[in-house]
Amino acid sequence: MVRFTGPDSLSARAAKPFLAIALTIAALFATASIATAAPAKTGTVSATGANATPPVFNCSYYSQVPFHDVAFGCAVGAGVVRVYLLCSDNSRIDGPAMYAGYVYRFVLSCPGVPMRTISWESLD
Structure with missing residues (x-):
């Protein structure tokens, strides 16, 4: 049976790749802003x-x-x-x-x- 809530739910499993992509993009922008802030x-x-x-x-x-x-x-x-x-x-x-x-x-x-x-x- 497919669960719709909890850590093993379908929505939680679908959100993990999107969260990983969002964190990767945020890290890239943070690195670029640090590089451009150098004196x-x-x-x-x-x-x-x-x-x-x-x-x-x-x-x-x-x-x-x-x-x-x-x-x-x-x-x-x-x-x-x-x-x-x-x-x-x-x-x-x-x-x-x-x-x-x-x-x-x-x-x-x-x-x-x-x-x-x-x-x-x-x-x-």
């Missing part, structure tokens, strides 16, 4: 000038804990410029030489240590 560093590096001698550029960057990798998006208006990272072990990681009139997207990484600072240099 991040964002900012811009830029220089502007009236003539073409100093470079004219604007770079946005993004890095997340533990700050090994930094993603850049740079637009260069005039001159030639290079962005670089100074890592906490005093190593320097150079980005590409960026020429006027182009938009660049790249990632720079400190080898196993966090970055200390971001800077740039003119290549003209």
